[in-house]
Amino acid sequence: MNKLVVFCEHQSHNLKRSSIELLQFGRSKNFHVVGVVLGSEGSAAAEQATANGAHEVLWFDDAKLNGYNPELFLTALEVGIKQSDARHVLAPASSIGRDVFPRLAARLDSSVASDCVALSVDDNAFVAKKPMYSGKCFAQVSLKDSPYQIVLMRANQLPVAAAGSSNAGAIKKAALPDVSLKTILKEVVKGASEKLDLTEANIIVSGGRGLKEAGNFKMLEDMANVLGATVGASRAVVDSGWVSHSMQVGQTGKTVAPTLYIAVGISGAIQHLAGMTGSKVIVAINNDPNAPIFQKATYGIVGDLFDVVPKLTEEFKKLLHK
Amino acid sequence: MKIFVGIKQVPDTETKIKLLPNGAGVDLTGVKWVVNPYDEFAIEEAVKIKEKNPGTQVFAITLGPKQRASEVLRTALAMGCDEGVVVNSNIELDNLSVAKALTAAIKAEGACDLLLLGKLAIDDNGSAVGPMVAELLGTPHISVVSKLELSGSTLKVERDVEGGAKEVFEVSTPCVLTANKGLNMPRYASLPGIMKAKKKVLKEYEAEALGVSASTAKSKMASFSMPEDKTAVKMLTGDASAQAQELARLLREDAKVI
Numbered sequence: 001m002n003k004l005v006v007f008c009e010h011q012s013h014n015l016k017r018s019s020i021e022l023l024q025f026g027r028s029k030n031f032h033v034v035g036v037v038l039g040s041e042g043s044a045a046a047e048q049a050t051a052n053g054a055h056e057v058l059w060f061d062d063a064k065l066n067g068y069n070p071e072l073f074l075t076a077l078e079v080g081i082k083q084s085d086a087r088h089v090l091a092p093a094s095s096i097g098r099d100v101f102p103r104l105a106a107r108l109d110s111s112v113a114s115d116c117v118a119l120s121v122d123d124n125a126f127v128a129k130k131p132m133y134s135g136k137c138f139a140q141v142s143l144k145d146s147p148y149q150i151v152l153m154r155a156n157q158l159p160v161a162a163a164g165s166s167n168a169g170a171i172k173k174a175a176l177p178d179v180s181l182k183t184i185l186k187e188v189v190k191g192a193s194e195k196l197d198l199t200e201a202n203i204i205v206s207g208g209r210g211l212k213e214a215g216n217f218k219m220l221e222d223m224a225n226v227l228g229a230t231v232g233a234s235r236a237v238v239d240s241g242w243v244s245h246s247m248q249v250g251q252t253g254k255t256v257a258p259t260l261y262i263a264v265g266i267s268g269a270i271q272h273l274a275g276m277t278g279s280k281v282i283v284a285i286n287n288d289p290n291a292p293i294f295q296k297a298t299y300g301i302v303g304d305l306f307d308v309v310p311k312l313t314e315e316f317k318k319l320l321h322k
Numbered sequence: 323m324k325i326f327v328g329i330k331q332v333p334d335t336e337t338k339i340k341l342l343p344n345g346a347g348v349d350l351t352g353v354k355w356v357v358n359p360y361d362e363f364a365i366e367e368a369v370k371i372k373e374k375n376p377g378t379q380v381f382a383i384t385l386g387p388k389q390r391a392s393e394v395l396r397t398a399l400a401m402g403c404d405e406g407v408v409v410n411s412n413i414e415l416d417n418l419s420v421a422k423a424l425t426a427a428i429k430a431e432g433a434c435d436l437l438l439l440g441k442l443a444i445d446d447n448g449s450a451v452g453p454m455v456a457e458l459l460g461t462p463h464i465s466v467v468s469k470l471e472l473s474g475s476t477l478k479v480e481r482d483v484e485g486g487a488k489e490v491f492e493v494s495t496p497c498v499l500t501a502n503k504g505l506n507m508p509r510y511a512s513l514p515g516i517m518k519a520k521k522k523v524l525k526e527y528e529a530e531a532l533g534v535s536a537s538t539a540k541s542k543m544a545s546f547s548m549p550e551d552k553t554a555v556k557m558l559t560g561d562a563s564a565q566a567q568e569l570a571r572l573l574r575e576d577a578k579v580i
Contacts, residue, residue: 068489070453071462095483099465102417102450106457111416111540115447132546133445136339137348139543146540182462184492186478191486200484203580227580245468245503246486251335251444252359252503260579271335277549281577283569284555297555298577299569307562315570316580 002124004031005081006054007091007101010045018092018155018200020052025158026090027053029121034058035169036080038073039065050169058083058174065176067185073100075179078107081148083174088126090119093152094199101150110148113141117157117257117278126151134251134274155200156257191246195230198249203260206232206249206276210265210286210305214242219306220264223313226322232256234266250275265305268293285309323375323495325368326428327403328439328451329384330358331394335444345546347414355390357397360440362508363501368438369402370506371472383427385409385420385529392524399519400511406522407431411529416541419534421454426532431525434459434496435475441466441500449500456498463498464491468505 004026009016019035026033035049035057046059060076077100081089091097093115105112117138118129125144128151132139143149198204205224207217217231224231231247238248249256251271257278264285266272269292276282277296284297285305294300301308316322333339334354342349357365365382372378382398384391388410395406409423428434437459442449449465456463468488469480481489482502511519529535556572558565573580 068483070464095466095481098449099453102448103453103457103463105450106418106421106454109418109540111418112450113541114450130543131447132348133333133337133339134447135549136337137341138547138549140545141541141543143541145542182493182497183464185489186492187490189480189488189490191484191488193485195485197484244486246482248503255447260573260577270338274335277552281573281579282552283573294555294557296552298552299572300555300557301565301569302557303562303565308566311562311566312569315566319570319574319580 001030001032002088003034003084003086004088004090005034005036005084005086007077007097008035008037008045008049008057009092009094009096010037010042013041013044015045015048015052016092017160018094018153020048020160021155021158022090022092022153023049023053024160025119031088034084034086036077038076039063041066046171048163050171051163054169056169057171059171060174060176062176067188068096069181069183069185070100070103071179071181071183072176074104074107076176077104079177080174087148089148089150091152093154097152101152105148105150108148110146110150111143112150112152113143114152115255116141116151116153119151119153119158125149131255131278134255135278136274154257156202156259195224198230198232198247198254198256201230201256201258203227203229204232204249204256204258205229205262205264206234206266207237207264208234208266209236211237217243219309223309223316226313226316226320234272235269263293263297264309266293267291268296323378323435324433325371325378325380326434326437327361327364327368327380327382327398328424328437328455329361329365329382329394329398330440330443330445331355331384331386331390332358332443332445335359341546341548346544347546355394357394358440358443360442360444360501360503363503363505364438364440365398365401365403366506366508367470367501372402379404381405381407381431383407383409383424385411385423387412388526395524396519397511399522400515401509402515404522406524407527408524409527409529409532413536414543415529415534416539417448417450417454418540419538421451421458423529423532423534424451425455425458427527428459430527436495437498439498439500441502452498452500459496459498461496461498462493463500464493465500466502467499468502470499470505
């Protein structure tokens with residue numbers, strides 16, 4: 001049985017969905033799955049990893065790993081991979097994943113496939129599907145020739161089944177070696193929103209210039225609150241300073257692929273479309289029947305968004321009993 | 323202080339992508355090549371540091387086919403970089419090989435106190451080369467930087483993470499940073515800047531002479547495909563109330579996404 005290391009990212013003591021997807025994928029492909037959990041706050045996540053497919057978990061129970069430090073995470077992950085004798089590694093294409101795994105790949109004289117949306121195993125080699133030009137086309141990346149095969153997967157791309165019984169796998173403690181640090185984490189400044197990041201959100205409500213002014217984003221926040229969604233934006237309104245860049249969807253913002261994407265007052269520039277066409281269901285609300293966004297939409301409403309959006313929010317409330 | 327800026331040539335974001343007939347790659351004929359948008363923030367930051375710290379030199383470095391690589395470097399030079407370094411390569415290399423070639427060229431040019439790059443290239447969304455070069459140079463790195471304060475050899479750096487949160491790091495030079503939107507407002511190249519850029523030095527290295535080639539690649543891209551065609555849009559009719567009601571019903575009962 002080939003060994004596979006899965007980086008088990010956790011937030012507020014819970015294993016992230018993106019890591020659960022990878023654990024279950026590894027199990028379904030008959031790997032011996034080793035979850036690596038970092039930080040003294042990872043106890044519950046380690047349990048959840050065993051219930052979601054990990055044959056064993058290496059838990060670095062060390063408070064120094066509670067905040068993100070690139071050097072400490074790099075060291076711990078290298079130890080975890082070497083200890084488990086794995087040549088296959090999966091991690092979420094998250095802020096941490098995208099930061100530490102390319103560096104780890106270079107240390108292991110290996111390549112990395114990042115931001116992937118599908119994954120298969122062909123004769124022990126990972127073959128990952130990767131959007132190019134933010135989704136204008138796709139390529140298959142083969143890691144057959146890489147000593148360590150490291151793939152970073154986007155969230156919400158692989159199916160998740162209900163967790164099995166806990167303590168199915170053993171949790172082993174692992175120790176972080178001493179590192180003389182050159183990088184010091186001084187502070188973490190929380191974002192304005194407690195919601196899921198756009199790259200992890202299952203539903204996104206996105207606004208564009210059609211909203212006319214920054215204050216009108218409140219309408220989208222109201223709808224997002226009812227749906228449990230995250231609010232996004234087009235480049236035009238980010239560049240106008242209405243909302244922060246962290247909310248921008250598109251080729252120079254975030255590439256997203258939620259189950260439901262609701263585009264409000266967004267005409268659909270090619271760069272925006274590239275960033276969201278991977279969404280399963282797309283709703284477009286716009287007053288211009290010729291807006292390019294309708295060519296990518298599943299459902300379209302031509303109308304005055306100031307009229308339609310509040311009514312739609314009311315309908316969602318009724319359906320969801322809120 | 324000696325600063326390097328790593329730049330990638332990418333198709334302009336307006337480009338409509340077409341595939342080669344057999345899906346072996348992307349048909350790049352007629353593509354307009356530009357500086358990767360995130361690399362513009364890296365160039366601007368390097369030039370700003372130079373303006374505040376006399377004696378600082380800024381080298382722009384890129385890997386690619388010589389002609390388009392040189393053209394993109396001229397843009398960086400016109401924005402204020404002092405010299406350009408082209409690593410000539412006519413083949414697609416994997417991220418590790420690119421990192422190895424850039425590292426070798428930077429080392430050949432002597433010391434590097436700071437390497438700035440964009441947080442990712444908008445063609446393959448990779449975000450790999452910056453941290454990889456840092457590893458190969460043996461320096462620390464911070465990625466997705468939206469604020470940078472330099473005093474002496476100490477840097478205070480803000481990194482953007484999920485949900486609009488920020489991590490604040492302290493790190494010393496030499497180091498590698500990758501730039502996010504928000505770090506600054508890249509300047510446009512001025513006419514005098516463009517004229518001066520024509521006279522600036524462009525050095526050249528061959529990727530093969532730096533030890534990388536198709537055979538050193540650890541990953542390969544193949545079987546390119548276009549997104550699946552979407553089914554035609556279903557337009558909802560009636561007044562706003564009817565449209566809203568029908569849409570909510572469809573999302574719930576047909577699409578089953580809420």
